[in-house]
Amino acid sequence: xxxxxxxxxxxxxxxxxxxxxxxxxxxxxxxxxxxxxxxxxxxxxxxxxxxxxxxxxxxxxxxxxxxxxxxxxxxxxxxxxxx
Amino acid sequence: xxxxxxxxxxxxxxxxxxxxxxxxxxxxxxxxxxxxxxxxxxxxxxxxxxxxxxxxxxxxxxxxxxxxxxxxxxxxxxxxxxxxxxxxxxxxxxxxxxxxxxxxxxxxxxxxxxxxxxxxxxxxxxxxxxxxxxxxxxxxxxxxxxxxxxxxxxxxxxxxxxxxxxxxxxxxxxxxxxxxxxxxxxxxxxxxxxxxxxxxxxxxxxxxxxxxxxxxxxxxxxxxxxxxxxxxxxxxxxxxxxxxxxxxxxxxxxxxxxxxxxxxxxxxxxxxxxxxxxxxxxxxxxxxxxxxxxxxxxxxxxxxxxxxxxxxxxxxxxxxxxxxxxxxxxxxxxxxxxxxxxxxxxxxxxxxxxxxxxxxxxxxxxxxxxxxxxxxxxxxxxxxxxxxxx
Numbered sequence: 252x253x254x255x256x257x258x259x260x261x262x263x264x265x266x267x268x269x270x271x272x273x274x275x276x277x278x279x280x281x282x283x284x285x286x287x288x289x290x291x292x293x294x295x296x297x298x299x300x301x302x303x304x305x306x307x308x309x310x311x312x313x314x315x316x317x318x319x320x321x322x323x324x325x326x327x328x329x330x331x332x333x334x
Numbered sequence: 335x336x337x338x339x340x341x342x343x344x345x346x347x348x349x350x351x352x353x354x355x356x357x358x359x360x361x362x363x364x365x366x367x368x369x370x371x372x373x374x375x376x377x378x379x380x381x382x383x384x385x386x387x388x389x390x391x392x393x394x395x396x397x398x399x400x401x402x403x404x405x406x407x408x409x410x411x412x413x414x415x416x417x418x419x420x421x422x423x424x425x426x427x428x429x430x431x432x433x434x435x436x437x438x439x440x441x442x443x444x445x446x447x448x449x450x451x452x453x454x455x456x457x458x459x460x461x462x463x464x465x466x467x468x469x470x471x472x473x474x475x476x477x478x479x480x481x482x483x484x485x486x487x488x489x490x491x492x493x494x495x496x497x498x499x500x501x502x503x504x505x506x507x508x509x510x511x512x513x514x515x516x517x518x519x520x521x522x523x524x525x526x527x528x529x530x531x532x533x534x535x536x537x538x539x540x541x542x543x544x545x546x547x548x549x550x551x552x553x554x555x556x557x558x559x560x561x562x563x564x565x566x567x568x569x570x571x572x573x574x575x576x577x578x579x580x581x582x583x584x585x586x587x588x589x590x591x592x593x594x595x596x597x598x599x600x601x602x603x604x605x606x607x608x609x610x611x612x613x614x615x616x617x618x619x620x621x622x623x624x625x626x627x628x629x630x631x632x633x634x635x636x637x638x639x640x641x642x643x644x645x646x647x648x649x650x651x652x653x654x655x656x657x658x659x660x661x662x663x664x665x666x667x668x669x670x671x672x673x674x675x676x677x678x679x680x681x682x683x684x685x686x687x688x689x690x691x692x693x694x695x696x697x698x699x700x701x702x703x704x705x706x707x708x709x710x711x712x713x714x715x716x717x718x719x720x721x722x723x724x
Contacts (some may be wrong), residue, residue: 270631271598274485288598290650291555302550311545311553327618 252311252333254324260333261323264304265289279321294318305332336385336409340394342402343374343639345663346515350374351399352406357389363409365555368635368647370406375511376603381636384568386409448528468492508601519660523578524699527658528707531692532715534674538689540721556674557648558618562724563717564646564669565589565610571710574667574695575644583666583701588612592642592662593622595629604662605634606642615724666698667707 252260257326258279265283266272272287283289289297298317307330309317316326327333340350350372357369368380369389387409394406439597465472465488475491477483537559545553568575568589576585589611592604605628607613607621613622628634643667647659656671679688693714695707717724 284652288596290596290626291557292623295553295555296623299551299553307551311542 252327254328257271257324257333258320259329260304261301261317261320261327263298264300265293268300269293277320279317282318283320284318305330335390335414336387336411337405338369338383338407338409340372340400340402340404340406341636341640343376343379343636344511344515345518346511347374347402347454349399350379352396353378354396355392355407359389359391361388361389363389372636375507376639378458378633379636379639380633383409384527385411387407387414400582429491459465467482505597505600508597508603510517510566512601515662516660519663521665523661523663523677525661525696526699526704526707527694527696528704528711529656529658529692530708530715531677531690531696532712533679533688534691534709534718535689537718537721540672554615554619555622557613557650558622559673559718559721559724560648561591561593561607561610561618561622561646562613562615563714565591565613566717566724567710567714568644569611571706574697574710576666576701577643577664578666578698578701580663586643588643590641590643592645592665593625594647595626596647597630601637603629603634604613604642604647605629605638608641644668645713647671656694658694659696661696661698666701668696670694670696681717 258277262277269287269289272289275287278286283294283297294314296312298309301307301317301323305327307327313326316322321327343350351360351374355370355373355374357363359497363369363383365384367383367707370381370384372379372381378566390408390410392407394400394404400406428435435668465475468488470488470489470491472483475483475487532623534556538556541554541556541559548554568591572585573583575589576583578584588609590606590608591610592606594602594604596602605625607618607625613621625638642662642665644665644672645659645662647668647670649657649670649672651673653673655675656672659668659670661668670693672694674689674691677690678685679690680686681688693711697704697707
């Protein structure tokens with residue numbers, strides 16, 4: 252998968268768990284928490300949904316790497332997803 | 335005959351608009367059944383019934399706004415005789431028997447109008463904001479195929495000529511509701527505050543270990559451990575758990591904990607999880623997940639807004655060190671937790687780095703005093719020190 256495709260996957264996954272973010276503009280490097288006031292429950296649900304979408308095991312210590320769109324892309328690539 | 339009234343869903347509610355009846359005259363109902371949906375300043379709320387029987391007569395039609403306390407339906411108790419000629423499977427439009435000489439329309443349950451469907455539909459906050467900007471009346475917007483009114487539906491419903499801009503309706507209404515409740519709290523409740531900074535390193539270490547063992551979907555948030563410990567500590571602090579009504583404190587039998595959930599875009603709601611002292615960590619996590627999802631995108635139930643006996647406000651990560659909240663009347667206490675942060679901490683005579691959190695209790699001086707709240711905080715801290723026992 253290309254970087255934009257991975258970004259789209261992360262974005263659509265977040266919208267799936269927080270449907271009220273539909274229509275929002277996503278900045279690549281700004282933390283979701285800062286952009287959209289997402290909280291710990293949203294982020295945990297996002298990690299669960301991303302785990303289900305990709306099959307990747309995501310340890311809790313990695314959650315901080317998934318707090319931005321660009322971070323998600325880098326993480327998914329580093330894990331070899333979409334190759 | 336039991337009179338079913340427009341319930342009060344908090345100190346801030348004066349009226350509600352009937353959106354939809356989910357039962358029709360002749361339908362059996364039992365305690366806990368959801369029989370109607372009411373639009374309030376806090377969104378669409380599912381209204382539960384508190385008696386067993388048969389829905390006898392509907393007195394309020396969808397679309398009507400009625401004050402709190404007004405009779406909106408009657409329920410025939412289980413032992414009451416059937417009204418004459420009333421079949422068990424009455425067509426929705428049949429007028430009710432033995433109706434009082436009221437001027438209220440006989441509502442029956444016609445199919446909901448498109449307007450009602452729109453009011454009933456989920457509306458995303460982005461769509462709500464856009465509707466406010468464009469002057470679109472959300473009640474007239476048809477939901478998309480998934481039952482959700484999103485930006486696409488709002489923009490399609492944009493009037494061809496721009497109309498006067500209006501602020502987003504629901505957020506304004508919610509702000510009014512918060513203002514009313516908090517003004518009442520500030521005016522009537524003599525608050526006191528007690529705070530402690532607690533070393534939560536043991537709890538966080540335990541949780542990290544626990545979550546590392548669990549599959550991703552079964553992991554816990556630290557808020558769940560806090561709720562569990564609060565529930566256990568509150569069970570031993572009855573003066574902090576209950577309602578103050580008509581000059582009297584009514585201690586609660588169970589801990590129904592209101593959880594303050596922030597809305598994106600502003601505002602908050604604090605629906606309650608009932609009998610939290612009876613729930614383990616996993617059950618609490620599921621309840622919390624469900625509650626947050628329904629606050630943000632779905633529906634709350636009337637009992638969740640009216641049965642809270644104490645409130646918990648957790649600022650969460652990357653926020654502030656301390657919160658001094660106002661009590662939500664008629665409750666008598668609220669507990670606020672600041673963010674968890676690494677701080678220098680003295681342990682066994684040495685300065686070490688620990689993860690700490692400042693916890694505050696706002697109490698109602700008509701019912702308790704700071705000493706009791708301090709004892710409660712000490713107990714809470716002890717419980718968090720042995721998280722494996724929670």
